[in-house]
Each structure stands twice: as structure tokens, then as C-alpha cells.
Amino acid sequence: MASDPRSIRLRVVDGQPAVKRWTAVSPLRDLAAAIAFLTRVPVPERWLGDDRTGAAAFGLAGAAVGAAAAIPLIITGQAHPGPAAVAGLAILAIASGTLHLDGLADTADALVAPAGAADRARMDPRAGTAGVVAVVLILLLDATLIGELASIDGRLAAAALINAGAASRTAATVAGVLAGPTRAGGRLGTWFATHLRPTDARLALASTVVVAGIGAALTGRSIVGGLIGGAVLGAAAGWLILRLRHRLDGDGFGALVELTFAAVLAATLAARAIGG
Numbered sequence: 001m002a003s004d005p006r007s008i009r010l011r012v013v014d015g016q017p018a019v020k021r022w023t024a025v026s027p028l029r030d031l032a033a034a035i036a037f038l039t040r041v042p043v044p045e046r047w048l049g050d051d052r053t054g055a056a057a058f059g060l061a062g063a064a065v066g067a068a069a070a071i072p073l074i075i076t077g078q079a080h081p082g083p084a085a086v087a088g089l090a091i092l093a094i095a096s097g098t099l100h101l102d103g104l105a106d107t108a109d110a111l112v113a114p115a116g117a118a119d120r121a122r123m124d125p126r127a128g129t130a131g132v133v134a135v136v137l138i139l140l141l142d143a144t145l146i147g148e149l150a151s152i153d154g155r156l157a158a159a160a161l162i163n164a165g166a167a168s169r170t171a172a173t174v175a176g177v178l179a180g181p182t183r184a185g186g187r188l189g190t191w192f193a194t195h196l197r198p199t200d201a202r203l204a205l206a207s208t209v210v211v212a213g214i215g216a217a218l219t220g221r222s223i224v225g226g227l228i229g230g231a232v233l234g235a236a237a238g239w240l241i242l243r244l245r246h247r248l249d250g251d252g253f254g255a256l257v258e259l260t261f262a263a264v265l266a267a268t269l270a271a272r273a274i275g276g
Helices: 027-038 055-069 071-076 081-096 099-112 118-123 129-152 154-179 186-194 198-219 222-245 250-275
Strands: none
Touching: 027 055, 055 071, 055 081, 055 154, 055 198, 071 081, 071 154, 081 099, 081 129, 081 154, 099 129, 099 222, 099 250, 129 154, 129 250, 154 186, 154 198, 154 222, 154 250, 186 250, 198 222, 222 250
8 A cells, every 4th residue: 555544644733733724626536545545455656646535535445345345246145155255355354454443453442441541452552352352243243244145146245245335434434524623533533534524525425325326226225225224323333432432533433434334234134124
């Protein structure tokens, strides 16, 4: 990756991260920045240019990663749903560099840490018991949900995976805009929230709705149900993280992405069961 978001250098003024001007919307540069931020796909530095988050294109970047992960499901999902689901999640983890799984683990460790030790537990490079359990459970849940969807229809599972990829990454943009810099935390979380624009959330949401619409046209309305239900559950997860941690740091954003991803898959399966 051209620039690792976990090693961003911030300018500091009087001990606080400097507030920088919002960069103008540029679809191609935003998409390049989103890919650099969210994935391990190499992005030439000249495509990035300025200090932008790419948050406006998080939905598109998430959909692209989801599409890559959906390949095993399209090829052999219905015949072999279990292996196809695991292969898809492996592709997703490799493409994203396990960035969000790491955030989920660190957030879980922080939540169970003794009073006053949450940040020390979160920043410890070693995963604690709570972090390991959280990652194992979310991966098992994801694999089970994708496998169930694939056993119904491989195309449905693929569309749900793409939809979940887009919606979960968009959730980070929306949460960052709603929470704002005052409720951000950590170097990465503060940098991200400081550079967000309300337009980023609107564009990310619009692209995610388009992705869901295409998926629904190809596989059925359960994709739309998955987006709506996942958005509600994702919003609840974001609120809970903010309430328990009192801020959204970089790890909190990662946890939100993972929880929203699973929520969209679960809501899609529920919508399929209800709608038939």
C-alpha cells in the first residue's frame, strides 16, 4: 500500500492535531485514496497527491473488495458453500490487510480492560483474550452467514458480500461525520474525523445505495432488506462503541466496519427468509 493509515504523520500545533482545510471533491483521487486507505492494493503516490481520506469513495472501495471476495461464491458457492465462504473471507482479509479485524480485536481488549487501562490494552501489540475471541466469533459468524446464503444461491451470496463490503466501509464515513472531531480519538481516528466533509457521507451513501440497487436487480429484494437492516444494526453498534469508549478512535472505526459487515449479511439472510 502506498500509505499505511496506521503510520500517518500528523502536524501538531500546541499539542493538538492541526485542522486542515477540506480538499475538493475529486472522484478519481478520492477512489485512489480510499483504496490506499482501506486495502493493501498498491496505489502510486502520484495518484494521491494531497492529504485526503478518500471517505467519499469508501462505498465503492468496499464494493470492489467485496467483489474480489465474491469470486469463489460465484464459481462454486452453491455446490460447496462452506469452502467458498471461507475462501471469500480469506480474500477479504488479505485485501484489507486485516486492518478492521485488528481494530475489532483492540476495541474488544479495551472494553474488558480494568478501569484506567483501556488505552494501554488497546495499544498493546499483543492481542488479548477478548480480542482473539471477538475475531474468532465474527469470522465464524460471517462464514456461517455467507455459507447459508450460498447454499440458497451463489449469486445471492456474492451480491450480499459486495453489498456488505460497501455498506460497512460507508458506515465508517457516516459515523465519522456524525461523531465529528470532538468525539474522535487516537492519531488515526482524529486525523480521519478532522478531514471528513458532510459531502463525503452523502456520496458514500449514494454509491452504496446504487450498489445495493444493482444487486437487488440481479438477485432479489433481500439485498435491499440487508442494506436497511444492516444500517440499523450498524448504527446501533456505532452508538454502543461510542457510549462505552466515549470516543471513536481508529480501532473503533475498524470494529464498526466488521460489525456492520456481519449485520448486513445477517439482515440479508433474514430478509430472504421472510420474503422467500
